[in-house]
Amino acid sequence: MRIGIPSWDDIRAAAGCLEGKAHRTPVLTSAGIDALAGARLFFKCENFQRSGAFKxxxxxxxxxxxxxxxxxxxxxxxxxxxxxxxxxxxxxxxxxxxxxxxxxxxxxxxxxxxxxxxxxxxxxxxxxxxxxxxxxxxxxxxxxxxVHPYDDPAVIAGQGTVALELIEQEPDLDFIIAPVSGGGLISGIALAAAAWPNIELLAAEPEQADDAFQSLRAGRLVRPASTDTIADGLRASLSERTFSVIQRRVREIITVSEAEIIAAMRLLWERMKLVIEPSSATPLAAVLKRRERFQGSRAGLMLTGGNVDLDALPWQARRNG
Amino acid sequence: MRIGIPSWDDIRAAAGCLEGKAHRTPVLTSAGIDALAGARLFFKCENFQRSGAFKxxxxxxxxxxxxxxxxxxxxxxxxxxxxxxxxxxxxxxxxxxxxxxxxxxxxxxxxxxxxxxxxxxxxxxxxxxxxxxxxxxxxxxxxxxxVHPYDDPAVIAGQGTVALELIEQEPDLDFIIAPVSGGGLISGIALAAAAWPNIELLAAEPEQADDAFQSLRAGRLVRPASTDTIADGLRASLSERTFSVIQRRVREIITVSEAEIIAAMRLLWERMKLVIEPSSATPLAAVLKRRERFQGSRAGLMLTGGNVDLDALPWQARRNG
Missing domain, CATH: 3.40.50.1100 (Rossmann fold)
Structure with a gap:
């Protein structure tokens, strides 16, 4: 079976196709969160994308x-x-x-x-x-x-356009950090960012659904032991196609706990006034967990979506038992 | 007593002073909310301003x-x-x-x-x-x-810069709609927008704190009968200074009920993924209440701030009694 992987030109073409159709989402910053992280963080707000997510x-x-x-x-x-x-x-x-x-x-x-x-x-x-x-x-x-959620070259090429846009908006990034689930987003970003070899590409993943982390360590696709995470957008697992790209281009997968996800999510709501879903909080959780790795750097973080049930927020659930 | 009113040049100067200090906040749109309103709405996101508000x-x-x-x-x-x-x-x-x-x-x-x-x-x-x-x-x-919250020419000039920015970002507006409380924002906007006489300037005010509406109708400053509104940023009342500007330049003040404020707030959270405080929802509540007035138009709406207690959201309060 031929594994179709989009080229950089495919991603450029996808960007052309999306022009005027998808929102060019803003990149927001927060002096307060930068101070906490000891780094300059650029949040690519795909929670404002049409349908509420980069998808x-x-x-x-x-x-x-x-x-x-x-x-x-x-x-x-x-x-x-x-x-x-x-x-x-x-x-x-x-x-x-x-x-x-x-x-x-x-x-x-x-x-x-x-x-x-x-x-x-x-x-x-x-x-x-x-x-x-x-x-x-x-x-x-x-x-x-x-149309598979991620194991599809056209889907991967579409997701990759978010990286072209971010790099155009913020040209001097040291890192791009995105959540990983089925791997459509991170492999699209990896293929798009190939033209900027100085940008280090990292993924963030919940500890409680860490098949990408396990797969990268094992050097082969590992099925998840569990997918029981509050980050409901991150319960899928890699395909051969997305894994092959991740293996070649993603430097490290940083796993984060449920409590770290919720704390980062609340920080983004409170300080940046962004309605984001738990999945979107994993890159910030990763940066705050591994401060030393990002010290003084400029990092682009993907806020992947904002579709949450406003009647069942994690901190409500915690408060009410 | 001399009532100091900033000139258009004062507001331009304030914009120069704020450059690189205040965020140039994005203008966001929503096809879904436009469809509900029957108009093109441009939301100026001052909830993303430093300190979480246009202030x-x-x-x-x-x-x-x-x-x-x-x-x-x-x-x-x-x-x-x-x-x-x-x-x-x-x-x-x-x-x-x-x-x-x-x-x-x-x-x-x-x-x-x-x-x-x-x-x-x-x-x-x-x-x-x-x-x-x-x-x-x-x-x-x-x-x-x-430094008075609104009855101060330097403060009014600073607030007015938001209108210069919005008009630069969206040049062909028919309306600008902002909440009114003490009147610092709306009078700053009125003075800034004076250079664009085709833009109609409206204010939105809670029915339960409607001193600006009452004052405009009476032709003199009327003290509020109550300020008991969920829009906690809109409980102040006009000064002679802000009233004098409003009288000359603001076409109409549209009052909205508490339920209308909460519904519009929830819509902005759900559809646009924006953490905004109740005050910020009053312009959208006004547009949805008076659809016929805005039919087919292009309206700029000020989202004034995003400082809410995430543990006490209006819909939680309603659900829990």
């Missing part, structure tokens, strides 16, 4: 590359959240149906988002087997094109 | 204009919140003391912010008389320069 980049790009004939049959995915909403929005912008296979335990906020964009939800049991089986059934019934 | 503009400008001799004795204000934190930060940047007279019922979040910036808090009873008496005592003891 719109990959989804829109993948949808735009379907032939008219393919597009007519619609698109299909199985996703626990942000990719689902992003694909529903991207499909609605092209005027085609999106069939979204979601586990029955997906958060209400994320289900509502998919519905708001006109996506058609097909619920299934919350197991990988049930998701794949249900997706196959929908495919048999509709012929819709599967 | 930094006026405070920094006022502090910068003190002579070295005046500055040495420090600054002094009585404020229930954002101006206090902003003045503390502005003073600390100049390396001078800030004495902040605060009512004993001020929120913990706002007290913490003042302390974090090195401000020296002097608590007093939560009455206007006690605040003024305490401020006089601190003045006798320190000789510190009073």
């Amino acid at each position: 719109f980049r990959g989804a829109y790009h993948a949808v735009s590359r379907l032939s008219p004939e393919e597009a007519r049959r619609g698109v299909l995915t199985h996703s626990s959240g942000n990719h689902a909403a992003a694909l529903a929005l991207a499909a609605s912008l092209r005027g085609i149906p999106a069939h979204i296979v979601m586990p029955s335990n997906a958060s209400i906020a994320k289900r509502r988002a998919v519905e708001a964009y006109g996506g058609q939800i097909v619920l299934c049991e919350p197991t990988l087997a049930a998701r794949e089986e249900t997706a196959k059934r929908v495919f048999r019934e509709t012929g819709a094109a599967l | 930094f503009r006026g405070a920094y400008h006022a502090v910068s204009r003190l002579s070295p001799e005046e500055a040495r004795r420090g600054v002094l204000t009585h404020s229930s919140g954002n101006h206090a934190a902003a003045l503390a930060l502005a003073a600390s940047l100049r390396g001078i003391p800030a004495h902040i007279v605060m009512p004993s019922n001020a929120s913990i979040a706002k007290r913490r912010a003042v302390e974090a910036y090195g401000g020296q808090i002097v608590l007093c009873e939560p009455t206007l008389a006690a605040r003024e008496e305490t401020a006089k005592r601190v003045f006798r003891e320190t000789g510190a320069a009073l």
